[in-house]
Amino acid sequence: MNLFTPLSWNDTGFILTGILNTVYISVVAIVIGSLLGLLVGFLRAESNKTVNVILGTFLDVLRSVPLIIQLILFSTFIGVMGFPLPPFFAGAIVLSLYTMAFMSEVFRSGFNSVPVSMIKAARSLGMNYLQTVRYIRIPIGMRSVFPSWLGVAQSVIKDSALVSVIGYMELLRTAEQLISRTQQPLMILLGVGLFYFMISYPLSRYGKYVERKMEI
Amino acid sequence: MIEIKGVHKSFGDLEVLKGIDLTVNRGEVVSIIGASGSGKSTLLYCINAIEKINGGNIIVDGIDVHDKKTDKNKLRENLGMVFQQWNSFPHLTVLENAALAPQIVKGFSKEKAEEIARKELIHVGLGDKLDEYPTRMSGGQQQRLAIARALAMEPPYMLFDEVTSALDPELVGEVLDTLRLLRDDGMTMICVTHEIAFAKEVSDKVAFFHEGVIEEMGTPEEVLDNPQKERTQQFLSKVL
Ligand SMILES: Nc1ncnc2c1ncn2[C@@H]1O[C@H](COP(=O)(O)OP(=O)(O)OP(=O)(O)O)[C@@H](O)[C@H]1O
Ligand SMILES: [Mg+2]
Numbered sequence: 526m527n528l529f530t531p532l533s534w535n536d537t538g539f540i541l542t543g544i545l546n547t548v549y550i551s552v553v554a555i556v557i558g559s560l561l562g563l564l565v566g567f568l569r570a571e572s573n574k575t576v577n578v579i580l581g582t583f584l585d586v587l588r589s590v591p592l593i594i595q596l597i598l599f600s601t602f603i604g605v606m607g608f609p610l611p612p613f614f615a616g617a618i619v620l621s622l623y624t625m626a627f628m629s630e631v632f633r634s635g636f637n638s639v640p641v642s643m644i645k646a647a648r649s650l651g652m653n654y655l656q657t658v659r660y661i662r663i664p665i666g667m668r669s670v671f672p673s674w675l676g677v678a679q680s681v682i683k684d685s686a687l688v689s690v691i692g693y694m695e696l697l698r699t700a701e702q703l704i705s706r707t708q709q710p711l712m713i714l715l716g717v718g719l720f721y722f723m724i725s726y727p728l729s730r731y732g733k734y735v736e737r738k739m740e741i
Numbered sequence: 742m743i744e745i746k747g748v749h750k751s752f753g754d755l756e757v758l759k760g761i762d763l764t765v766n767r768g769e770v771v772s773i774i775g776a777s778g779s780g781k782s783t784l785l786y787c788i789n790a791i792e793k794i795n796g797g798n799i800i801v802d803g804i805d806v807h808d809k810k811t812d813k814n815k816l817r818e819n820l821g822m823v824f825q826q827w828n829s830f831p832h833l834t835v836l837e838n839a840a841l842a843p844q845i846v847k848g849f850s851k852e853k854a855e856e857i858a859r860k861e862l863i864h865v866g867l868g869d870k871l872d873e874y875p876t877r878m879s880g881g882q883q884q885r886l887a888i889a890r891a892l893a894m895e896p897p898y899m900l901f902d903e904v905t906s907a908l909d910p911e912l913v914g915e916v917l918d919t920l921r922l923l924r925d926d927g928m929t930m931i932c933v934t935h936e937i938a939f940a941k942e943v944s945d946k947v948a949f950f951h952e953g954v955i956e957e958m959g960t961p962e963e964v965l966d967n968p969q970k971e972r973t974q975q976f977l978s979k980v981l
Contacts, residue, residue, distance in 0.1 A: 646828035646887070649789055650842035650894060651818040660845060664832045 529708045536703060543699025544720065550613065550695060551682040554620035558681065559674070561621070562628025567658070569629060570636035587626035593687045595619050600691040616688035620681065627677045634673075635666030669739070675732040679725050696720060742766055742802060743788065743898060743931070749796035750780070750787055757783045759953040760797070765931060767897070770924050772940035773933045775950030776976060781933040785900045788931070789820050801898070818846060821891030821899040825906050827883040829875030835862060836871040839890045846894070854893075861889040865919050881912030885919050899923065901932040937980055941965050949973045
């Protein structure tokens with residue numbers, strides 16, 4: 526009996542599940558990371574120095590420790606503490622926080638890009654603080670940073686491949702299993718690479734397009 | 742009626758307003774002139790409670806602006822303000838720019854807010870730009886939008902802070918025409934301006950600011966044609 530069986534159409538469902546899992550965890554991380562990032566970015570734009578130093582240090586740690594180490598650390602930690610989580614949840618938590626760390630900087634610069642004089646104009650119309658945030662600062666600030674936001678989102682999709690190290694069956698881990706069964710690493714990894722390229726490339730082109738349009 | 746009584750205002754150690762007294766009656770147009778840094782803008786910000794004051798009182802229709810209990814947002818609904826920089830909201834169309842505050846501040850329905858906004862925009866001559874985005878318009882048009890946006894709150898008072906200073910010379914006229922229109926409507930206005938000829942034409946009262954005090958105040962004929970104080974004479978000889 527042959528130990529290795531070549532890739533076949535029967536693997537389509539398996540591969541598709543891997544793709545969907547990659548998309549799923551990426552979307553979850555981008556959504557949660559953006560919402561938290563919006564909140565933290567706003568806090569940073571509004572806070573005094575002390576709060577900013579504390580928040581900034583925490584975010585710096587998240588940004589500078591390699592994601593793969595954070596994933597392993599976190600899943601080991603919760604295991605040792607006796608609260609093991611399914612790989613998806615552990616991965617989504619770490620990836621979301623990691624995303625948040627980058628998104629918060631994006632959004633902070635967005636908030637800071639809204640001129641004080643424009644906020645004063647809004648206040649002079651009788652808007653209260655929260656109304657200026659909701660109707661002026663968020664929409665104007667967010668619009669200006671959309672290309673950077675897209676850039677972060679794009680790298681999160683790529684980084685999600687690392688969640689494979691803690692056992693989440695996303696595309697890369699799916700591919701690894703197929704490789705060990707089929708011994709066709711070159712073709713499979715090329716396919717995986719192509720998939721990431723097909724997602725990333727249009728996003729980055731679109732980001733550039735929007736950026737150029739905003740310059741006009 | 743706006744009553745300004747003995748108002749003092751400092752930024753740190755710098756005293757910018759050193760006891761300002763000024764009364765503006767309903768229907769009056771008061772112009773404020775004076776050198777750069779004399780505190781003209783600061784006074785407008787204080788009337789509108791964007792800046793706090795360190796002494797004195799500002800009373801608008803019997804309400805003490807700087808009383809802690811005063812609802813500042815409610816108060817600002819009565820005091821439309823237009824700045825040197827027009828600050829159009831770039832993410833909204835012209836109509837949405839003017840309809841936003843009536844909708845969210847006054848709680849009007851979208852239809853009602855837009856109806857008022859449309860009326861004011863037509864009034865300032867922007868009736869054909871309702872669906873345009875402001876960044877595609879000239880400075881003069883954007884400044885007229887800023888005026889209509891303030892008017893859409895239907896305030897009894899309007900405060901103008903050098904609304905033509907940032908405009909190219911050929912666009913000043915259309916904005917001054919809009920102000921004339923408001924004067925003819927009977928709007929009560931305080932105009933900080935460098936346009937002396939315009940101040941002479943539209944004002945009931947002119948106040949000349951010098952280093953945080955009102956050096957001279959009176960009718961345009963008194964202050965602009967026959968200034969009594971030396972500093973007023975010096976200032977006018979420089980700008981005229
Ligand atoms: N937020 C602030 N913090 C500190 N100083 C301020 C502030 N706003 C204004 N000043 C100072 O207060 C003084 C008066 O400023 P203000 O803007 O009222 O003058 P102005 O008469 O409107 O002048 P201009 O004709 O240049 O507009 C200036 O010396 C200015 O530098
Ligand atoms: Mg000024």
